Amino acid sequence: MSAMQGAFDPSELQGNILRGYRRAAVRYAVFEVVKPVAARRWLGRSASGGDAEVPAVTPERSWSVRPDYCFNVGLTFAGLRALGLGAAMLAQFPGEFAAGMVRRAVKLGDVGTSAPECWPAPFDQPARVHLVAAIYADDGAHLDAVQRLLEQGDAAQGLRLMGIRNGGNFDGDFVHFGYRDNISQPRFAEIAEHADLGEPIAPLGMALLGHSTGLEGVSWRVPQPSVLGHNGCFNAFRILAQDVAGFEGYLDQTAEQLLADPRGAVLLPPGDEGRIGAGLTRRAALREVVAAALCGRWRNGVPLALSPETPNPEPAVSLTAFDYTDDRRCPVGAHIRRSNPRGAKIVQRVASHTRRLIRRGMPYGPRFDPDRPDHVERGLLGNFIGASLGAQFEAVMYDWVNLGLQDPRITGSNDPILGVNDPATSWFDLPLRDGKPIRLAGLPRFVTTRGGAYLFLPSLPALKFLASLSPV
Amino acid sequence: MSIRSASAALRLVRLRGAEAMSGSVGWLERVVDRLPDSPVFQFLARHVLVPFWAWRTPVAVAEGGPVMTIAPGDNVQRMMNLVMKLKDPSPIGRAKAALAIAQNVDEIYAGLNNVGTVHFARFVLVGDHLCMFSVYDGDFTNYIRDFIATIGSVFDAVVALIDGGDAVIPTEQNVEAFIDWVHARDLYQVPDLATDLLNQQRDGSATETDIRRLPRALILQLQANPNVSLGSGYRAYPGFSAAQLRHRLEVGW
Numbered sequence: 004m005s006a007m008q009g010a011f012d013p014s015e016l017q018g019n020i021l022r023g024y025r026r027a028a029v030r031y032a033v034f035e036v037v038k039p040v041a042a043r044r045w046l047g048r049s050a051s052g053g054d055a056e057v058p059a060v061t062p063e064r065s066w067s068v069r070p071d072y073c074f075n076v077g078l079t080f081a082g083l084r085a086l087g088l089g090a091a092m093l094a095q096f097p098g099e100f101a102a103g104m105v106r107r108a109v110k111l112g113d114v115g116t117s118a119p120e121c122w123p124a125p126f127d128q129p130a131r132v133h134l135v136a137a138i139y140a141d142d143g144a145h146l147d148a149v150q151r152l153l154e155q156g157d158a159a160q161g162l163r164l165m166g167i168r169n170g171g172n173f174d175g176d177f178v179h180f181g182y183r184d185n186i187s188q189p190r191f192a193e194i195a196e197h198a199d200l201g202e203p204i205a206p207l208g209m210a211l212l213g214h215s216t217g218l219e220g221v222s223w224r225v226p227q228p229s230v231l232g233h234n235g236c237f238n239a240f241r242i243l244a245q246d247v248a249g250f251e252g253y254l255d256q257t258a259e260q261l262l263a264d265p266r267g268a269v270l271l272p273p274g275d276e277g278r279i280g281a282g283l284t285r286r287a288a289l290r291e292v293v294a295a296a297l298c299g300r301w302r303n304g305v306p307l308a309l310s311p312e313t314p315n316p317e318p319a320v321s322l323t324a325f326d327y328t329d330d331r332r333c334p335v336g337a338h339i340r341r342s343n344p345r346g347a348k349i350v351q352r353v354a355s356h357t358r359r360l361i362r363r364g365m366p367y368g369p370r371f372d373p374d375r376p377d378h379v380e381r382g383l384l385g386n387f388i389g390a391s392l393g394a395q396f397e398a399v400m401y402d403w404v405n406l407g408l409q410d411p412r413i414t415g416s417n418d419p420i421l422g423v424n425d426p427a428t429s430w431f432d433l434p435l436r437d438g439k440p441i442r443l444a445g446l447p448r449f450v451t452t453r454g455g456a457y458l459f460l461p462s463l464p465a466l467k468f469l470a471s472l473s474p475v
Numbered sequence: 476m477s478i479r480s481a482s483a484a485l486r487l488v489r490l491r492g493a494e495a496m497s498g499s500v501g502w503l504e505r506v507v508d509r510l511p512d513s514p515v516f517q518f519l520a521r522h523v524l525v526p527f528w529a530w531r532t533p534v535a536v537a538e539g540g541p542v543m544t545i546a547p548g549d550n551v552q553r554m555m556n557l558v559m560k561l562k563d564p565s566p567i568g569r570a571k572a573a574l575a576i577a578q579n580v581d582e583i584y585a586g587l588n589n590v591g592t593v594h595f596a597r598f599v600l601v602g603d604h605l606c607m608f609s610v611y612d613g614d615f616t617n618y619i620r621d622f623i624a625t626i627g628s629v630f631d632a633v634v635a636l637i638d639g640g641d642a643v644i645p646t647e648q649n650v651e652a653f654i655d656w657v658h659a660r661d662l663y664q665v666p667d668l669a670t671d672l673l674n675q676q677r678d679g680s681a682t683e684t685d686i687r688r689l690p691r692a693l694i695l696q697l698q699a700n701p702n703v704s705l706g707s708g709y710r711a712y713p714g715f716s717a718a719q720l721r722h723r724l725e726v727g728w
Contacts, residue, residue, distance in 0.1 A: 224652065
């Protein structure tokens, strides 16, 4: 075990943490542990390279040839207990993980229509959500093949399938509100492919237990024995429904408002519509200006911080190497700035760069067709990963995405895209060149939580340790 | 007892009953009324009745600090009433605590300033306890975590003087445990609205809404949480964060 804590060996990690697989489809299978002995046997086989009946947990590694599928597992606190982990070891896990996502609902803004009481199966029975397996592949046939393995042998004996969620890319990195996503992620010096993208290199302890965190001198508790906690991390798995019709409708409504408002001409001088997009009407151009302000990026991913005037700057700008030195470029309340203020001045000075999250997400549901608007459920299957749920995910959700404590100019407002907004009280300030912002009001809630769980993503040695627990 | 005297006694009882029924006060009622003020009853209530009642009707120790809420106005200017029992409650121990604060006060205040979300904070010695009372914005765990990340090594000197403090120092290496430790010593805040207390005690299962139960509920809660904050306190300018006030007063945030 002491050797394990020596040199960092990435191949001991599950492969979906430090970088994304970039596959076309994902399937999450939610299980209840019903027979711990069989479940542990299955887990041990999976963590030890798999076999004809059991899919192998995919470790962190560089590929020369992409495998047919990737497979990873996360466990809830209830799942660790169901597998037979003793009370003394369970007690070393952080309180928020032990409480679980449902009991943290108010803190996360999961209230009203997002409240756990409204979540469909299997998330309506959080005590039975024990293990979430993620299958990644480029087509449905491979997803089905792996799922069939999960319905036979030790898996069938030890685990009960509670439900599945399917996700898939429909347009590369573009997601349902029409933005390019998956651009900015924490980069780690230990991963060779993380070339210098102009963002600060994150300390490994931002993602994994047992390493230096971004907070000087501060370390998170590693559940003991070391093999259990070391190199593990936590994942807030979220099913986030997106109201695309509502979002596009809000852009329509705001564009109309700006057409009637003389300050709309300061925001976008008449005649400048072409720099937003070739052939756009003034109304269509204003829609895109507002969409960019709400997010902090144009829909093609170009950051307002580097290109506030146009989504198509000449020469092209970096999508990642930027900061918020000029406040008039990117609204303080814009989604990407709220959730990651980078080097901007913030109220909680010590929290700069320390609340970063690894985001691994894939859309679900059919692509929205603006010509045939519908209200079919669609959204994002999101994973928000870090070494501390409390210091990262929850801190971002509670103080920054909602409430807006990080900057006094947005305190009391919520994230325009992700926040718990009520049209009666919501607001968002669009900065203008002359300094006085246009205050948009009436933002509804565009994103609704439809399920989720706090998961522990153990290292491979930890999975083998769990598999080796004495029978209960 | 003769038949005559027995029937007289019966008449008396009937008469008393009629008096009681009609609202006038008889001797028995007067005894009952005076009972709570009698030393014997007070002794029994304190040492027998209430402990027995609390044992029969267990009430969970209520969590410290303000309740979680999503309303922005309730998420700023939140109160922390941290009450920490001194290891050594003698005048010498209390003097040590006073010195530990005095020696580190500049760094502690600088740390609070750096946290950015703190309005006020002060240290008070009350009996055997060192108290830290503060008003902060946002999430309690973020406040404590940022505080420790800033000046944990300095604050350890204070924590070392507290009963149970050794288990959580150095605080920088025991952040999660220290947050729980502080949370356990932060006073429960009795809801501002009396009915909220009943709602909290209902635990979602029962349907009890009888306002007349309130004093009993409060007694049981105070048996479980001897020290409490009565409500969440008065605010002269509610709804503003520390940084918003600094921003508006142009004193830098």
